[in-house]
Amino acid sequence: MFELVKAGGLMMGPIILASIIAAAIFLERLWTLQPKRVLPAELTEKVWRWVEQRQIQDKHIAALQQNSPLGRILAAGLANRHRDRSVIKESIEDTGRHVVHELDRFIGALGTIAAISPLMGLLGTVMGMIRAFNVITTAGVGNPTLLAGGIAEALITTAAGLTVAIPALIGYKYLRGRVDGLVVQMEKEAIKLVQAMDEQGAAVALQRAS
Template sequence: MSYIILSGGIIIWPIILLSIISLAIVLEKTWNLARDIIIPKNLTENLISLVSEDSLSEKKIKKMSNDSVLGSIFAKLIREKNKDKTSLRLKAEEVGRFEVNRLEQYLSLLGTIATVSPILGLLGTVMGMINIFSNLLESNLGSVSPLAGGIAEALVTTAAGLIVAIPTLIFYRHFSRTIENYSLELEEESNKLIDHLSR
């Protein structure tokens, strides 16, 4: 394994760095996009029940706000429950946009890594080819050993770039779609609460 890495030349190191960053973002997103953290089951129904019974304390509102993204939106709406329906919808949109932007943090970096990794691999290929031709000029044409380093560099960096880019792109698309779906669900659940508060 160490031979493969070393044979990749200088370009292999930025690719390795990008793979580490990509893995860190994937782990962070996998953890922070868990459904219980975004839209806990039955939160809307339970909250509507508490509002109807007038048994919603400030302590419960703070806990709800800290426990989930939907809870954070609901807490803001509850604190402004005496406003008209239009104002509540605007508040829900404002808080929802903020929360969705927070969920999308580092996602553009993941997309950039998926784009840049194969380009770095291609750069490594070009540098490997330059290395091959340099060795050809300096060595006996009958010997193939001077060419091996350049060929290895060309192939290893191309493969490494694709190995990083392909799963990164898959996760980028998956997380983007997940956040988009959550955004629609957050809007739907918020509208349920707003309809109840506006009665």
């Protein structure tokens, strides 16, 4: 294996480093973006119960903010529960943008690695071909061993770049799809919360009127 890396030339170092970073990003995001960590199932039931029973307190909101990304969004709505619907929606949307930004963290870097890895492999290919032509210029075609070194460098770096780029691209697309799915679910839960608070407000107003 070491001999293969050595034969690949100068660009093998950056390509290997890119592969390590890509793997680390994918595994970290895979752990962070677990549905149970972003959208705890018991969380929404607990919040609806607080709303229905009118038991919302500041300590509940503070606990929600520390619970999960969904908890932060719901906490933003509950913190403004006594204000107009437009203010509630604006606070939820603002918090949602911050949450989505955090969910997207490092995914763009994974896409960048998928894009530049073939280019690094191509650069290594060009360097290998230059080396091969230099051998032809100085020693002619009579020494196949020296000529083969430049050709091997060209082929190995191309293969290495593609070997890193293909899994990185697949991982990028997968994580992007997972984030999009989680965002849709959080939007649904936020809409349910706004509707529940609207219904509660209407019920309170009806009781006062009667």
